[in-house]
Amino acid sequence: MKHFLLLLALTGLAHAQIKTQNEPTNAAEAAAKKAAEDKAVDEKYQAWKATLPPDEQAWETVLEQNLGNGFYLPLHKKDKVAGRSNAWDFVKDDPKLPRVLLIGDSISRGYTLDVRKVMAGKANVHRAPENCGPTANGVKKIDIWLGDGKWDVIHFNFGIHDRKTPAADYEQRLETLIARMQKTGAKLIFATTTPVPPDTKDGPELVSQIAEKNEIALRVMKKHGIVIDDLHAFLTPQLTGIANPQDVHFNAKGYELMGQQVAKSIEAVLQK
Known part of the structure; x- marks a missing residue:
């Protein structure tokens, strides 16, 4: 029995030593470990x-x-x-198919692969090379996102990242972005900003901010005759079970539903 207890103690000591050797003991070591891992991946x-x-x-x-x-x-x-696929995979265009560009933030990133899945064989679905963020970033980066290729449809959204943007600035930047995108000759589709659960960690203020920005955007889009993909209205009745708790993001089922809806909106425009 004594030998057994001694063996257990030695085994525990060995595990503790291994753990100590493998795990960082302070913030500096943790940062160094992460930097080494990032360097290896790079x-x-x-x-x-x-x-x-x-x-x-x-x-x-x-x-x-x-x-x-x-x-x-x-x-x-x-x-x-x-070897994993993601929203920013290189898209090898089929010259027989129309070219579609998705512009938007992390929500748009979340449904990109689902849109591609639904539209396989129907369109070449690209996305802007970043989390597009607020309209201020859009005005700054839109030329990079559009590149030098021809677009048949551009599906875009700006909203959650603009929740604290003054209304007049938001409207003016939307006007600037629309004017630039229209120069491509593409048909434009604006996606309303998606709803958030009532217990969002950002509080009820976010709900009213999203409503305000959607109201402004819808007025601007109507003025220019731009097609609306009303993701807010589409998701609101089915938010339970697809929205992450207290968060603006969604689970896999939520993004799948959005991908199907976005693809449906794009197909409808292409068919015209």
């Missing part, structure tokens, strides 16, 4: 990127310049190293 990513055709390498460079080092770019690199 090296693998760059090696993978070097194997790509020139047009795909060029797309990855655009992503590196626009996704941002804090969150989305590291995620993208990890996906590519692991």
Whole structure:
């Protein structure tokens, strides 16, 4: 029995030593460990990127310049190293199919793959090379997002990131963005900003802010004859079970539903 207890004690000590060796003990060590992991992923990513055709390498460079080092770019690199698909996959156009561009924030990112799935064989579905954020960022980056290709349909949204933007500024920036996108000759579709659960951590103020921005946007879109994809009205009756608790984001089922609805809106425009 004594030998058994001694063995258990030694085993526990060994596990504790291994844990101590593998886990950081303070913030500096944690940061250093993360930096080393990020460096290893980046090296693998760059090696993978070097194997790509020139047009795909060029797309990855655009992503590196626009996704941002804090969150989305590291995620993208990890996906590519692991062989996973994501919203920013390079899209090899089928010249027989129309070209569609999705512009929007993390909600739009969430439904991009579902839109592509529904529209496979019907359209080449691209998305802007970042979380597009507020209208202020849109005015600054719209030329990068549009690139130099021809677009048949542009499906876009600006709203949640503009919740604290003064109404007059929001309206004026929408006007600027619409004017620029119309120059492409594409048919435009505006998606209303999606609803949030009543227990959102941002409080009831966010609900009223979203309502205000949707009201402004709908007025502007009606003025210009732009098609509306009313995701807010579509999702509101079925929000329970698809919205993340206390959050503006959605679960997989929510994004699947949005992907189907967005694809339906795009198809309707293309058929005209």
